Amino acid sequence: MMKKLLSGQGTRAAQLAVSVAIGAVCVWVLTGQLSAGFWQDVTAELRGLDPLSVMLAACCTGLSFVALGRYDAVAHRHLGSDTPTLQACGAGTIAIALAQTLGLGVLTGALARWRMLPDISMALALRLSVFVCLTFMVALLVVTAVACVVFPSPAFMFWPSVIVVAALPAAVVGLYLCPVFTLGRFTVRLPSLRALASILLWTVIDVLAASTALYLLIPGGEVPFTVLFPLFLIALGSALLSGTPGGVGPFELVLFAALPGGASVQVLTGIIAFRAIYYAIPALIAMALMLRPYASVDAMAPRARGDIATAPRAEVGVIRQNGGFIADHSALWHCGQTLCALFDPLSNATPDPIATVSTHARDRNLIPALYKCSARTALLARQQGWFISHIADEAMLNPLQFITTTAPFRSLRRKLRAADKAQITISQVTPLPVSDMARVDELWQRARGGARGGTMGVFAPEYVAHQRVYLAHHKGRLVAFASFHETTREWCLDLMRQDPSAPDGTMHALIHAAIGDAATQGIARLSLAAVPACPDPSSALMVKLSQIAVRKTGGPGLRQFKSNFRPTWQPLYAAAPNRALLALTLVDIARAVHRPSTATNDTKSHYDDENYEVASRLAS
Known part of the structure; x- marks a missing residue:
């Protein structure tokens, strides 16, 4: 020394x-x-x-x-x-x-x-x-x-x-x-x-x-x-x-x-x-x-954080793997040049989420933005002069009122019968069969051609340990699983993994089983997560270009799958102080989704049920 x-x-x-x-x-x-x-x-x-x-x-x-x-x-x-x-x-x-x-x-x-x-x-x-x-x-x-x-x-x-x-x-x-x-x-x-x-x-x-x-x-x-x-x-x-x-x-x-x-x-x-x-x-x-240095600053008063377990949006649990954090009752995510406030505030204790994310972004030399927020929060942003864009639609349903005997559920009933005929069994077990789940995850990634990250979950034992996981077996072999973020107020679909050789209707059966359990536990809100926004019908050219963009990002297939459950589609928005910063924000998020950083998690990221999460600006 x-x-x-x-x-x-x-x-x-x-x-x-x-x-x-x-x-x-x-x-x-x-x-x-x-x-x-x-x-x-x-x-x-x-x-x-x-x-x-x-x-x-x-x-x-x-x-x-x-x-x-x-x-x-x-x-x-x-x-x-x-x-x-x-x-x-x-x-x-x-x-x-x-x-x-x-x-x-x-x-x-x-x-x-x-x-x-x-x-x-x-x-x-x-x-x-x-x-x-x-x-x-x-x-x-x-x-x-x-x-x-x-x-x-x-x-x-x-x-x-x-x-x-x-x-x-x-x-x-x-x-x-x-x-x-x-x-x-x-x-x-x-x-x-x-x-x-x-x-x-x-x-x-x-x-x-x-x-x-x-x-x-x-x-x-x-x-x-x-x-x-x-x-x-x-x-x-x-x-x-x-x-x-x-x-x-x-x-x-x-x-x-x-x-x-x-x-x-x-x-x-x-x-x-x-x-x-x-x-x-x-x-x-x-x-x-x-000769007289500054006095030592007392330990900063702990900021109000908020609780994931009682959050109105269960999807906030994704911050457990993307490096996000909770401060002042908001879920914040550092993404490239941007600090995004994900979803809506975790409680009504944050009357102005725009001020919250702006303050934390300034403290980190970052651009403030909102991502996947509701129309109510987007309206607050617009009133403060922010530019907003409709980027996605979230599939919401009420398990307490979910009945599949009516005509609109004809297609879903057919899928469930196919899974039942193939003798698919749905279960929840503890501890989770992590090695079998990893095998299914790897097969899924091979079939889909890559992995996604960002606000899309990562398959990892420490991550799914915080989730409700449903397993699908065929002849004693795990062929698919689905996981859900859960709070006391909502469940939200996160991971969907399926062996390409799994019988038809397997994933439908997994989701249907989760909806039934949610109803039993009195959960009135279950989210099937979001899909890219539908084309804007105000312009024929925009409709055509948007259809191409949504098709390229897997939107039609996702929307069709989730439509089997007849959800209510709720618009989600992104917002930033101006149009240029919003474009930069969406590019940051798209890059985080399509080219996930290995620094976020030591395990491989995966395909989420949302597939390509960021809708093209054309689709808004």
């Missing part, structure tokens, strides 16, 4: 020595270009600085540091530290004020954050520091590239800037498609698009304010702002990459090499004043503030 510590100290000392050497060389090159009497002229210019310009520069510095503190707010949300926003911003501002002046930004910033926030570990402080450093450098690269394309800039920067700007759409798509990647033994979760957009916004505010402060401090207005701004960004990037304390040397050298030679006295005057106002004074204030 001691050897590792000494080795780390040696590495940091070497890095500091290299940074200081780089700064010294740059300063040596710079001083070699100055004429005799240069410093006397600079001293005279400093004495003659306009007090109003100095005050405005100080205000711009304050604005820049407000933006700097917001980087940490985004970082804390990404890493899930639960640190109050004001403390996160304050500690971040102090850390950056010290780091940009002392050098070795990652380590210095981490130590400052660790000192100011007693509730975080040094490891988390380092992660925060690395996150802020890397994301700021990426945002600075983008802002610099755009500035060099839009404003006058050195010729050598034009084509690299064009390449960066042109690559932005591909980078965004790549980030969206691969939000998580594995690096050796570590799994890295990249910032969400919302987090990066926030970082980019605060970076623009930060560098605009900082460059304006420098511009105000250059006497005589010798350098136009449109010329100074891209050069300031290039100089800032060079200073950060060099790691020199305060960026001294590379920053000045870049500006002197690029700005007009006749304004060298004014430029150096502005830089010296800028370093005093933007670097030295904030660093001194930060050191003083570090």
Whole structure:
């Protein structure tokens, strides 16, 4: 351990020595270009600085540091530290004020954050520091590239800037498609698009304010702002990459090499004043503030969670396998760039589910959305300006009133007679025959060509242990099973697995047996789950395209199967703050369904009775 510590100290000392050497060389090159009497002229210019310009520069510095503190707010949300926003911003501002002046930004910033926030570990402080450093450098690269394309800039920067700007759409798509990647033994979760957009916004505010402060401090207005701004960004990037304390040397050298030679006295005057106002004074204030770190925050009051066992929608049990969680009486699911509130709230204790999901999404830098909610919740979303879309229809029936002797159930009676003739036996046993169920599941997947995940269940012993499972045997051999989520208020069909060689009517018999048991136990609501929404009849073209989309997703077969039980079809909706975000949400969900992450569950995901769960927008 001691050897590792000494080795780390040696590495940091070497890095500091290299940074200081780089700064010294740059300063040596710079001083070699100055004429005799240069410093006397600079001293005279400093004495003659306009007090109003100095005050405005100080205000711009304050604005820049407000933006700097917001980087940490985004970082804390990404890493899930639960640190109050004001403390996160304050500690971040102090850390950056010290780091940009002392050098070795990652380590210095981490130590400052660790000192100011007693509730975080040094490891988390380092992660925060690395996150802020890397994301700021990426945002600075983008802002610099755009500035060099839009404003006058050195010729050598034009084509690299064009390449960066042109690559932005591909980078965004790549980030969206691969939000998580594995690096050796570590799994890295990249910032969400919302987090990066926030970082980019605060970076623009930060560098605009900082460059304006420098511009105000250059006497005589010798350098136009449109010329100074891209050069300031290039100089800032060079200073950060060099790691020199305060960026001294590379920053000045870049500006002197690029700005007009006749304004060298004014430029150096502005830089010296800028370093005093933007670097030295904030660093001194930060050191003083570090003498009194933030008080430890008491353990957060436990949030109201809600109970799955009494939820009005039994399907909420799917969060047991997709990484979802319950907070404030809502079932929430992190899906790509989106945080979805699944179904309706678990109780009436959440009067505004839109506010709930919006708050939790903001705390995680994610897009808020509702998925598979009822018309009542969708109406609340529309009243708040959200865009809604009819995505699915849920098959609901009342077991207490379920009678198969009437004419509409002719087809179901035929299927049940076929199963009875084949001597299919339906049972519930404990413990479950997991190995036989796994065999049926594998045969099912082979026949269907793949697996589905997301809000569709996963066959796993620990998952079905929370469900009501019905088994179908044929000649003593398990040939099918069906599982149901259950609460005190509703049952919901989840898994349906069937050996392709099972006799006709086997699955119908399983569902029929469950309906009978639900009636015996006084359950008045049983859901056969959802199918893609029916085509919109208002447009012939939409009807045609929707029929194709629904057919491709297996909708007609599912609807026909469930229609044998004569359910009542209830519309389900998705909602998001606007049309574009809703489209992004549906793409996130479709990807989670069709390309389930192996990180959610160690077992294989499966085909659910809903098959392809997300209806095409055309079908809504």
